[in-house]
Amino acid sequence: AQPRPDDTTLGRVCVPVGAVANWRGVTSGLNGTFKAVYRPMGGERDPLRAAPKGFYQCSVRDPATGAVADTFATPAEAARAYDETAVRIDGEEALLNFSTHRRGYVGQDMKEEDYPLVGEDGIRVLGVQPGVFSELALRLKYFAPQTDYIEIHLDRATCLPRMDSGLGKCDAYIRLLIGEYHFRSRVVRNSLDPEFKQSFRISGAPRGAPALQLVLQLFDWDRFDADDHMGNSIIELDVDLMSSHQLDRAFFVTKVAQGEAGTEELITNAHGERSAIHLRFEYFPYFSSDAGSSSNEEYEEYEEDRLENQKSSVTENAVTEIPDDKAEEI
Incomplete structure (x- = not known):
């Protein structure tokens, strides 16, 4: 839409779109x-903070051998x-790839960040x-070629207890372990x-590949102790179940029973109610562009089915109760 004559331009945002495709701070080499x-983080937000200057090459130390590695096989x-x-x-002030206390979205090929608003003269x-500069919060997603995406929504x-x-x-947080990805809420x-x-x-x-396994680890944060x-x-995580939103529900949390090796029991609160983690899933398949215009039609048809299944799933979850015997089985 064209701006009206009486509209005033407050500023503009310059977004480095190329950075969206990568993990934060990660670059690829020729080999x-x-x-x-x-x-x-600079002292721009807090002038009194003595922040280190320059750039740091990121490395990890192998606890078994003590060897330090600064090049990695995967991003x-x-x-x-x-x-x-x-x-x-x-x-805790740092913006991370696998965890954040300020952002709603984290993960691969996406970015959620506050970008500075600047005027035509380039000044913020x-x-x-x-003394407070204006910013614009943006969420950008990148869909790489020949790549399927899964979004896990932790509600x-x-x-x-x-x-x-x-x-x-309770000061709760959750670790999500799925393949090589280790997230923290x-x-x-x-x-x-x-x-x-x-x-x-x-x-x-x-589609057709073996189902991925998602492990949710529930923790209580302590300031001084572990x-x-x-x-x-x-x-x-079966693809068909995610696409039809049959996995959009609560999942009970279990722990190893005391004195019974290999036996697990449900976690309950003081009233005997079962502790649960509520999740939703979205699956975005890749549609090849080699098929010409038919790929666009296929994608539009998939999006219509996905949104329709999501609406019906929300309605069913709103009125369905799980019997106690079925809940134990689940």
């Missing part, structure tokens, strides 16, 4: 390997090295509050029904 470089490995370096230098635009957890003494409740403080509202994006297996591992939930 097929990958490296990661971390640039510490995901380089991205993990980037995260370790970022946390070591900037702590000041907001209403003195919330419910009926968690009380883990903290005194007036505390934000920490939701002092809640027995934490809402995470985060999404994690990976490149998935095409975090408490509360339990796990394991899900088989």
Whole structure:
């Protein structure tokens, strides 16, 4: 739409679109390997903070041999090295590839970030509050050729047991392990029904391939002691089930029963209610462009079916209750 004559241009945003296709800080070399470089957060947001200067080559140390590696076989490995370096230098303020406390989306071939708003003279635009610059929050997704994508939407957890003494409740976070991807959610403080509202994006297996296994590890964060591992939930990510949204539901959390090796029991709160993690899934298949215009028709037909299945799934989940005997079986 064309702007009206009386509209005023506040500023513009320059987005480095090429960076969307990569993990944060990861570059590829000529020999097929990958490296990661971390640039510490500057003092622009907090002038009183003494931030390190320059760039850091990201590396990891093998705990078994002590050898240090700064080149990696896959971009995901380089991205993990980037995260370790970022946390070591900037702590919780760092923007990471596999975890974030400020963003709703993390993962492969996507980026969610605040970009500075600049005027025609190239100078950043000041907001209403003195000394605070204006920014525009954008979420960009890139669809690489011949790549299928899976988006895991972590909505919330419910009926968690009380883990903290005194007036505390539970400081929950979840680790998501799927193949080579190891994500970590934000920490939701002092809640027995934490809402995470985060999404994690990976490149998935095409139709017909064996189902991927997603392991959810539920933890209670502790400031001074080691975090408490509360339990796990394991899900088989079948492509057909994700496409039809049959996996959009709550998954109960289990732990190893005390004194019974190999036996698991459901986690419950003080009222006997089962602890659960609520998830939704979206599957985006790759459609080849070699088929000409028919690929566009195929994709449009798939999108219509996907949205229709999503609507029907939401309606069914809103009115369906799982009997106790069936819940135990699940």
